[in-house]
Amino acid sequence: MGKENLGEFEELVLLMIALLKEDAYGLGICEELKKQTGRSAAIGAVHATLSRLANKGLVKSSLGDPTKERGGRRKRLFTLTASGKKALVRSRDIKVSIWTQIPELSIKTI
């Protein structure tokens, strides 16, 4: 998959990061995903996707503060990069553009 094209799960994770703003980290994304879509993803799956997104340069990360709940460990907080934002917008635009070309009727008959 090229740099510009997003997988479905990747896109969702990117959206969650955008949604959560300053508090986007692995577990948080995972829980938000569950809340928004009803999908329960393994934390490992989310981490794997985040690592892939970071490799693609769509997100960047920094370490947050330790909390007691995490056993004194720090969170890794993710934010979108410019190209991350661009990828999301592009993905949305493509879909919208296709949607607009589908007549109302043909959807109903599906």
Add this chain to the structure above:
Amino acid sequence: MPTQRPPKLADKLLSWLCKPELLEEILGDLHAHFNRNCLGQGKRKARLMYWIQVLHFLRPFAIKKNRGINLAPYSMFKNNFKIAIRTSWRHKGYSAINLLGLAIGIAAFLIIVLYINDELSYDQFHADSDRVYRVVVDVEKGSYKSAQKSTPGALREALLNEVAEVEQATYLHPCGWGKVLLWNEKYRYYDKNLLFADQWFFDVFSFQFIHGNARSAFEDPLSVVLTESMAIRFFGSSSEAFGQTLTYNLFNHDKSLKVTAIIKDVPARSHLQFDFLLASAMIRPQYVNNWGTDRHVHTYIKVRPQVSMAEVDRKIQDIIDRYAIKLEGETHTYTTQPMTGLNGIHLSPPRRGEITPPGNKLYIQVLLAVAIFMLLIAGINYVNLATARSATRAKEIGIRKVAGALRKTIMHQFLAESMLLSLLAGIIAVGLTALALPFFNNLMQKQLSLLTIDNPVVWLSIPVIVLVFGLISGLYPAFYLSSFKPVAALRKQIVVKATGVDLRKVLVVSQFALSAFLIVGMIVAQRQMAYIQSADLGFDKDQVIVIDNFNKTPKWDRDYIIRNKFERLSGVTRAGGTLENMVGTRRGATGTIQLNADSPEFPSLAQLVDERYLEVFGLEFVEGRNFLTSNPSNAQAGIILNETAARKMGILGSAVGQKVGGAGGETVVGVVKDFHASTLHHEVLPYAFIYHPGAYNAVLKLSGGAIPETLTQMEEIWKKFVPNAPMEYYFLDDRINWVYESELNFKTLFTTMTGLALIIACMGLLGLVAFMAQQRTREIGIRKVLGASVPVLIKLLSKDFLILIVLANLIAWPIAYLSMNKWLENFAYHINIDWSVFLFSGAIAFVVAALTVSFHTFRTAVSNPVNSLRDG
């Protein structure tokens, strides 16, 4: 806040496998998740969930990369080997010791593997060799037991009709009456290497046809199947031979046989060996419908796939119980014997009248053990020298570590060294094997060659040995040397311990214990064989000539030739004759003897002889007299016993005049002193001489000197009576030594291997001592300056090692004693292992080790202290 903790094991797993830079965030998320779950769903479920989540992290992105492989693998590999070559080259002496020892070990191992492969692959060239069985019988009568392979001639038909499991059966008949003559105008064959076979022979055995086929081979009773080399001898080539005729002389009648087929020569690894196959139909009428077991018919069956052999055995026994003619009191137990494998015909204890001498399972076991010992000893050398030299390499390791080498990298380095050595040794070993095989073949009567190995396992065994050896011997040094702390190593704080129990000492002890074991074995075997060869057999075997084709002479002339021709020769003291094999070369019991019909029977041997036979062998009479020269008939001649026979029957001392042998019986005329009629493996059995003139074998006692002239004279006499066959004779003492030939050869082989093992062990010791002496040069210098004398210094340096050697011997002796006693039990007459054996073996080990040790200790001790103190 939370009192619950997530499963520790899961955390451990994660931290072990996961990239360290990701660990914090991952564990953090997981713990937070766990704590939330604990509140919501309870502890058990949370723990389960935790495990599931952890396992979800076993993905490529999270798992640690192997750094060793990651970092430019090829160049590190290359570097390891480059360093390995340089280090080995710098320490040529040590490397040579290791290399040579290991190469010898591997070569010995390789030869043994070849030997075992050869022994185990007997008879496997037949297409369905795993389904072919020989029917054998154990005969028991009272205390008389005999393992036979003769089966009734009528058994084949019954097996095919009544045992559904049997697919095909064939019977063979070896040439039981000595050498036969086959000839045409080009070549005369006079030997006994032929078999009588039937038309089903080729259904059971797969010998390859060059001309002719299995169907037509035995259609006519007057047929002969030739092997290729025989076809070439008789006719020049196998295609010319096909369809030609050969003349065969059977019982003094000439028969013309047509060559109906030519087959490839019988492979060496076949328990059936023959030059010709003749149709058993030619002699079949004698036995084909016979249910007696004395006809020397060997039955082989091919069973259907996957049948129960126990069931087949039971059915055969059932047939025998119903039909077979047995002597009263005899039980016949019929079983089938697989043709191939470790329990196959070749490696089973021999049965009466085997066509080829069988192999010996004991040899296989002993040789394998010795070969493994040698490999172990060579391996120990490597480990010892590598760790002993650690001090010289401590600096190198320290620098490497300081420069950033991981422990693993250093281990790779040392493994590369041992692998390189092992690889080189493997290559040298193949060369050594090629050099040593001719000697081995000569000793063990084999035709082994590296070029004709048909079993891929043998080829595979070489790289496997090399790899396994390289890995195992390199592993300990690698662990040990890579554990050095860089600071200590660079400060020269690594001291190779010279005292205390350490692994190196344990290894030296085990090495020499193995050697000591082999030495004791060697001495015992040497002594036993010397004992056998010099043992008093109870009769005179020197300068006795046996003519073993005396039955070629006209029957009514035989006594005349012996008395009036041979015995008149000036070089002959006495001449006699017998119908049987000579004393000294006979095997187990052939029958039983009893005092009268109601008394117990004893396994015994009987021999039909004339009155001069006993004189030729100088048998001493303890009672009575010899047969009378002017005896009118056999019936009145009586019987002569040996002491054992008389003693067992309870008539020793009053034997003369007694009738023995049940109903009617024979009158005892004399009792001779006991003698060894068979090999010293067997106890002296009751023996009976029965009078019978007209010998098949003539025996002549020569007076010594002028033996060639006497032989020429004998041959002249022979030609007058037997113009068309040469006189065949042998010297009895040669033949008696023959019986022990395989044991003597085995002894030589064992001695050689023991010697080699000891040499390898000593080379290791030499290296070790050299190193220790070098380590202590300075100490010795100081001691010398303070006034220590050379002997004191030698003692100081040697003591530790020599104590180890003594310890090794003490460990090895009891084990050696037990196992050699076991071996000696094979012989009814054997030496006792006494203290001198151990003293002698201990002395060998000690002297060899002491010489090895003193070679270096002396040099160190006499060296000028100024030199050793100045440098360094």
